[in-house]
Amino acid sequence: RRRGLARGIMGTARCLAAHHMAAGTRLQRVALPATRQAQSQCGKLCGSASSVIGTAQRWTHLTATPWQQYTLLSKEPAGAHSHLLRFAMPEGEQCLGMRGVKALLETQVDGEPQKIEKSYSPVSLPSDAGFFDLLVKTYPPRPGGGLGAFLCDLSAGETATLRLKPPREIHGSPDVVNRWQHVGLVAAGTGLAPLFQLARILLNDCRTLASVRLLFINRSPDDILMAEQLRDLQRQHPTRFSVVHSLTRPPADWTGLQGRGSVQMARLALPPPRRANVQQPPQAGMQQSPQAGMQQPPQAGMQAPPHGNSRHLQEPSLQNSRTGGTGIERRQATSSPNSSNASTLEASTTDRLYTNSADPEQREMHPSSLGKTMIFVCGRDGFVSTWAGPRTRSFHQDGTSLKAQGPLSGILEQSGYSAEEVYKY
Ligand SMILES: Cc1cc2nc3c(=O)[nH]c(=O)nc-3n(C[C@H](O)[C@H](O)[C@H](O)COP(=O)(O)OP(=O)(O)OC[C@H]3O[C@@H](n4cnc5c(N)ncnc54)[C@H](O)[C@@H]3O)c2cc1C
Structure with a gap:
C-alpha cells in the first residue's frame, strides 16, 4: 500500500510540475498578485484522474457571458504584427474554461456609429485562474475593421469590451481530453x-x-x-x-x-x-x-x-x-x-x-x-478548403444559421482520413 501511495504522490508531483512548467511563460511572471493567488488554486489540476475529469467537464460546461469590461494585464509581441494580450477575468469568474472570446469595438463608419464584433481564440489553459491570453494580429485599418489594431494598441490597465462564448462542440462534445491518442x-x-x-x-x-x-x-x-x-x-x-x-x-x-x-x-x-x-x-x-x-x-x-x-x-x-x-x-x-x-x-x-x-x-x-x-x-476559409473542403452553414427554422463542418474533401480526404478524424475550426 505504501508503494502505491508513493507512486500516486510521484505522479501528482510530476503532473503539477508539468502544469507549472507549461504555464511558466514570461507573461506569467508579470501577473498581478491577486492573479498569482488565484493561479495557485488551479495547481490542483492534475491531482487524480477523477478530479481531472471532473474539472475538465466543469470547464466545458461554463456558459456564455454578457458584454463586460475586461482589464488588460500585460502585452507582449508574439511575431509579425501580433501580440499576446493577457486579460483579467472579471469579478465572480475565475477560469475561462473552454470558452471563446468575442470583442466589441464601437466606432464610426462614414460618420455613422457602428458596432464591430470579432471572435478571438484564447491560447492560455482553460484552468488558468484569474486571467486568459489572446493572440491577436493587427491589420492595416479599413472601414468595418480595426478590432485587432484596437486590441493591440491597448496599454496595461486599459479595458476592452468582451464577452465569453460557450464552448465549441467538436464532433458532438466540447471535451478534448482523453478522446484521441x-x-x-x-x-x-x-x-x-x-x-x-x-x-x-x-x-x-x-x-x-x-x-x-x-x-x-x-x-x-x-x-x-x-x-x-x-x-x-x-x-x-x-x-x-x-x-x-x-x-x-x-x-x-x-x-x-x-x-x-x-x-x-x-x-x-x-x-x-x-x-x-x-x-x-x-x-x-x-x-x-x-x-x-x-x-x-x-x-x-x-x-x-x-x-x-x-x-x-x-x-x-x-x-x-x-x-x-x-x-x-x-x-x-x-x-x-x-x-x-x-x-x-x-x-x-x-x-x-x-x-x-x-x-x-x-x-x-x-x-x-x-x-x-x-x-x-484552422486558418482562413480558403486554407481550410484546401486541406479539408469548405465549411458549410446549417440553417434553422428561426432564420439563424450556424457554421457546419461540411463534407470532407481536399488534402486530408486524399490522404486517407475519414470525416470523423477531421475537425475544421
Ligand atoms: C472563431 C474565430 C476565432 C478567431 N481567432 C482569432 C485569434 O485568435 N486571433 C486573431 O488575430 N484573429 C482571430 N480571428 C479573426 C478575427 O476575428 C478578426 O477577423 C481579425 O482580428 C481581423 O479583424 P480586424 O477588424 O482587426 O481587421 P479587418 O479590417 O476586418 O481585416 C483586415 C483584413 O484582413 C483579412 N482578414 C482578417 N481576418 C480574416 C479572417 N478570419 N478571414 C478572412 N480574412 C481575414 C481581410 O482580408 C481583411 O480585409 C478569429 C476569427 C474567428 C471567426
Whole structure:
C-alpha cells in the first residue's frame, strides 16, 4: 500500500510540475498578485484522474457571458504584427474554461456609429485562474475593421469590451481530453491560436500521453507566430510534441517544406489516419532519412520530430519509456504486411498497451481513446478548403444559421482520413 501511495504522490508531483512548467511563460511572471493567488488554486489540476475529469467537464460546461469590461494585464509581441494580450477575468469568474472570446469595438463608419464584433481564440489553459491570453494580429485599418489594431494598441490597465462564448462542440462534445491518442494540428497564421491552446491542454493532461504534431504554414519565417512558446512546448514535451513548418514565400536559403499543403506534406507532418495506422505498411517514399523533405528550423529545437518520415512505425507516445515496452508489440502489429487480421491484432495490442503499462497514470487513460487520430485545421476559409473542403452553414427554422463542418474533401480526404478524424475550426 505504501508503494502505491508513493507512486500516486510521484505522479501528482510530476503532473503539477508539468502544469507549472507549461504555464511558466514570461507573461506569467508579470501577473498581478491577486492573479498569482488565484493561479495557485488551479495547481490542483492534475491531482487524480477523477478530479481531472471532473474539472475538465466543469470547464466545458461554463456558459456564455454578457458584454463586460475586461482589464488588460500585460502585452507582449508574439511575431509579425501580433501580440499576446493577457486579460483579467472579471469579478465572480475565475477560469475561462473552454470558452471563446468575442470583442466589441464601437466606432464610426462614414460618420455613422457602428458596432464591430470579432471572435478571438484564447491560447492560455482553460484552468488558468484569474486571467486568459489572446493572440491577436493587427491589420492595416479599413472601414468595418480595426478590432485587432484596437486590441493591440491597448496599454496595461486599459479595458476592452468582451464577452465569453460557450464552448465549441467538436464532433458532438466540447471535451478534448482523453478522446484521441494521436492529434495533428494544421494551422495557418493566426489559425495557430485555438490549436496552440489545444496542444497545451493535451500535453498538460497527465492521463493520456497523447502525441501532438503541429504543421504550421506561413508566408515567411518572420510570419511565424508564438515561435518562442512553441519552442518551450517542444522542450517540455520532446517525445510527445513536434512542429513542422512550411513556407509559401520562403527565403532563398530555406531548405524546409514549401507550399500551403499537399498529401506528401500531410504524410510527413501528421499522424496517419487510423486506417493507415492499422493496415498500411510503410510506403516506399516514407523510408527516406528524417532530414529529407524537412526544413531547417527557424531556430534550433523548433521542430524535427524524432520519428522523422517513418512515423507509421514509431509513434512518439509508443517510444516513451513510460509505456512499458508495449511499443515493440505495436510496431510488429502495424508494420506486418502479411497481417491477415490487422484489426484484431490492433485491438489486442492496444489492450496490452493499456493494461501492461508500468505507470499508473498511463493505466488511467480511457481505452476508447487509444489508437484514435484527430486532425484539426484552422486558418482562413480558403486554407481550410484546401486541406479539408469548405465549411458549410446549417440553417434553422428561426432564420439563424450556424457554421457546419461540411463534407470532407481536399488534402486530408486524399490522404486517407475519414470525416470523423477531421475537425475544421
Ligand atoms: C472563431 C474565430 C476565432 C478567431 N481567432 C482569432 C485569434 O485568435 N486571433 C486573431 O488575430 N484573429 C482571430 N480571428 C479573426 C478575427 O476575428 C478578426 O477577423 C481579425 O482580428 C481581423 O479583424 P480586424 O477588424 O482587426 O481587421 P479587418 O479590417 O476586418 O481585416 C483586415 C483584413 O484582413 C483579412 N482578414 C482578417 N481576418 C480574416 C479572417 N478570419 N478571414 C478572412 N480574412 C481575414 C481581410 O482580408 C481583411 O480585409 C478569429 C476569427 C474567428 C471567426
